[in-house]
Amino acid sequence: MNGIDLLTTTRAFRRRLDLTRPVDRRDLLDCLDIAVHAPSGTNRQPWRFVVIQEPAVKARIAEYYRKGFGAYLSARAPRPDQLADLASGRYLADHLHEIPALVVVCSLGRPPADPSPLRGASYYGSIYPAVWNFLLALHDRGLGATMTTAHLAYEREIAELLGIPFDEVAQVAMLPVAHLRPGPTAAAPRRIPAAELTSWDRWTL
Numbered sequence: 001m002n003g004i005d006l007l008t009t010t011r012a013f014r015r016r017l018d019l020t021r022p023v024d025r026r027d028l029l030d031c032l033d034i035a036v037h038a039p040s041g042t043n044r045q046p047w048r049f050v051v052i053q054e055p056a057v058k059a060r061i062a063e064y065y066r067k068g069f070g071a072y073l074s075a076r077a078p079r080p081d082q083l084a085d086l087a088s089g090r091y092l093a094d095h096l097h098e099i100p101a102l103v104v105v106c107s108l109g110r111p112p113a114d115p116s117p118l119r120g121a122s123y124y125g126s127i128y129p130a131v132w133n134f135l136l137a138l139h140d141r142g143l144g145a146t147m148t149t150a151h152l153a154y155e156r157e158i159a160e161l162l163g164i165p166f167d168e169v170a171q172v173a174m175l176p177v178a179h180l181r182p183g184p185t186a187a188a189p190r191r192i193p194a195a196e197l198t199s200w201d202r203w204t205l
């Protein structure tokens, strides 16, 4: 895939995930090697990854995820244009334990509790570029995932389950990885054109 196609067709993959085909550790490590080429503040490379393939552990995480996702759904009144995305999110939640690999992305250090704009930007801005690199690398080799955070309501419980030292390391995202079943690779829809979101020389939006 050329670079522009990869950037414009990498989506939240949920229903296209192949639940029957195992994912090779080598593929995961190769994609994580691309993830770690991302930038981070002063190049501190805060990322750490825990890959879960053990069915019993995936099942426990999926339970927490479903509780978190359910709470998220019941706390909001979705707009009509969000319904399809939420239905696809429900599908992912229902099948999470069947997904071949769950990659938990962690960052060294707890997120600042009351961050200045600089510290907040530095903390999350030093980890999410690696998450996105990973998603692009997966897609480039026919795998896919969705950026998820619904499990974070139970971050402490999942840290205990996985042996992550909660006081020193934060979980920031979980990526449920699988091979992609064949399907159309259309550009991500529902994006507002940049021209409508951009002003020149001063804010006119």
Ligand SMILES: Cc1cc2nc3c(=O)[nH]c(=O)nc-3n(C[C@H](O)[C@H](O)[C@H](O)COP(=O)(O)O)c2cc1C
Binding pocket: 010, 011, 012, 013, 085, 088, 089, 092, 146, 147, 148, 149, 150, 151, 188, 189, 190
């Ligand atoms: C910070 C962040 C958190 C997200 N958390 C979840 C999640 O917990 N569960 C989920 O199914 N999707 C989650 N998503 C995926 C978004 O719903 C998805 O990226 C968005 O709807 C665009 O989808 P598209 O690229 O397929 O158009 C998250 C995305 C981001 C950026």
